[in-house]
Amino acid sequence: MAYIRLRINFRDKFELGFMKVWVKDDFFSLKRPVATIGIFDGVHTGHQFILDHLKAQAEAHGGESVVVTLWPHPRIVLNKELHNFKLLHTREEKIREMERNGIDHLVVVPYDREIASLTACDFVQKYLVDRLGVEILLVGYDNRFGKDRKGDPEGLRMCAEKSGYRIEKLPEYYSEYGTISSTTIREAILKGDLETAGKMLGYHYYLSGTIVEGNHIGRQMGFPTANIHPLDPYKLIPMNGVYAIRTEMRGEIYNGMLNIGFRPTIDSAMAVKTIEAHLFDVTGDFYDEKVVIHFVKRVRDEMRFSGMNTLKQQLQKDKTTIQKLL
Numbered sequence: 001m002a003y004i005r006l007r008i009n010f011r012d013k014f015e016l017g018f019m020k021v022w023v024k025d026d027f028f029s030l031k032r033p034v035a036t037i038g039i040f041d042g043v044h045t046g047h048q049f050i051l052d053h054l055k056a057q058a059e060a061h062g063g064e065s066v067v068v069t070l071w072p073h074p075r076i077v078l079n080k081e082l083h084n085f086k087l088l089h090t091r092e093e094k095i096r097e098m099e100r101n102g103i104d105h106l107v108v109v110p111y112d113r114e115i116a117s118l119t120a121c122d123f124v125q126k127y128l129v130d131r132l133g134v135e136i137l138l139v140g141y142d143n144r145f146g147k148d149r150k151g152d153p154e155g156l157r158m159c160a161e162k163s164g165y166r167i168e169k170l171p172e173y174y175s176e177y178g179t180i181s182s183t184t185i186r187e188a189i190l191k192g193d194l195e196t197a198g199k200m201l202g203y204h205y206y207l208s209g210t211i212v213e214g215n216h217i218g219r220q221m222g223f224p225t226a227n228i229h230p231l232d233p234y235k236l237i238p239m240n241g242v243y244a245i246r247t248e249m250r251g252e253i254y255n256g257m258l259n260i261g262f263r264p265t266i267d268s269a270m271a272v273k274t275i276e277a278h279l280f281d282v283t284g285d286f287y288d289e290k291v292v293i294h295f296v297k298r299v300r301d302e303m304r305f306s307g308m309n310t311l312k313q314q315l316q317k318d319k320t321t322i323q324k325l326l
Contacts, residue, residue: 019099022107028132030105032063035128036138037145039182040069042088043097045202046180049173051101054138057168061136064104068128069094070111076234077111086236088182088189088201093208107132120146121159129163138168175200192239192298204246204294207235207275211289214276221312223319225276226286228258228293237275238295240302244322247279248292254279255326257318258293261302278315280323297325 022028034057040047051067058065071091076082089097091108098106109115109127118126123146128134137160139153153169160167173180180200188197189205198204207230214227230237240261247254256279263274277293299321305311 019095019103020105021095022105023110028105028107030064030066030132032058032061033066033105033132033134034058034061034063034136034138035066035068035132035134036140037068037124037128038140038143039073040067040089040094040098041073041182042185042201043094043101044088044180044182044185044200045175046173048101048202050138050140050170051098051103053170055102057136057138058104063135065102066105066107066132066134067098067103068107068109068132070115071108072111073234074111074116077113078116085234086186087232087234088185088205088236090208090232090235092231093206117147120152120155122146124156124159125163129165134165136166136168138170140170141172186236189236189238192241194238194243194295194298198295204296205238206292206294207237208232208290208292209275211286211291213287214274221308221315223278223312223315225259225278226291228275228277228291230275231290237273239298240273241298242300242302242318243298244296244325245277246294246296246326247277248294249279249286249289254282255323256280256282257299257322258295259302263302278319280319299325 034054036050036054038047038050043051051065054065054067073087074080075085095106107127115123124137128137137156139156141153143152153167156167177184177196177200185197185200185205188194188200194205207228209228209230211226212229214225238260241259243258243260245256245258247256256277258275258277260275261273263276277291299318303314305314
């Protein structure tokens with residue numbers, strides 16, 4: 001069979017719908033589809049503005065909402081300035097946020113150089129009209145895509161008239177933070193400003209990973225830590241420091257604190273960055289468990305202490321501070 005349909009159902013505290021995720025694109029069963037297209041890295045408040053219009057238009061049209069996105073990210077495929085490029089969302093995290101926003105269908109188009117060579121009109125015709133049967137295409141006021149960069153409302157209108165679908169141009173999204181983009185959010189996270197990033201995202205920035213075994217030094221000090229290995233090498237890791245966090249694990253939410261950095265007091269000679277979480281009121285080993293770390297606030301820089309006792313005292317202060325904050 002030439003397509004795969006996934007049913008995604010996350011075990012967490014959110015009340016999720018039942019979105020269909022299509023990861024191959026030559027068979028679809030859609031009802032009067034109303035679609036939009038974009039990378040949607042981060043699914044931030046600007047994206048949510050688009051998705052709200054998409055759902056409203058689909059309901060008014062008596063159809064279903066469809067988001068068409070590309071994976072991997074075009075910059076990765078085209079090898080564009082990858083030395084400083086990281087993703088706000090992994091593929092699975094993007095799926096999660098689309099479902100949280102109540103989208104009926106997510107179509108993930110496998111991006112490659114062949115697709116990169118298509119004009120905007122050719123891409124829409126091949127993937128949205130011929131295969132999805134899209135009747136209405138919502139386009140952001142400043143959207144640009146396709147080899148010719150003519151994937152904007154004006155550039156697509158002539159194509160739409162020939163192919164029988166309708167273009168709807170969305171108004172500009174205004175925010176108290178100015179223009180919101182995945183780039184501005186990445187910059188805030190890299191500066192440790194998780195609060196501003198969270199306001200632009202509309203939720204706390206998070207990281208999906210697996211718990212791996214460490215050297216148990218934290219346990220010896222009374223602060224056992226879970227060493228987190230991110231699931232995607234392109235995932236953006238926040239600035240080094242100590243953070244207040246909430247963690248999803250085994251269908252539950254746990255408060256805790258987390259350190260990102262090089263552990264200068266313990267591993268002063270090692271240049272290996274670690275992500276270590278101490279979860280409050282949790283006991284036991286959780287190796288190989290999948291977790292989602294939500295970053296609430298950065299509380300201090302990573303520091304070098306004179307010894308283990310001084311470090312332990314600071315960890316206790318951090319815990320007290322973070323418990324009050326959370």
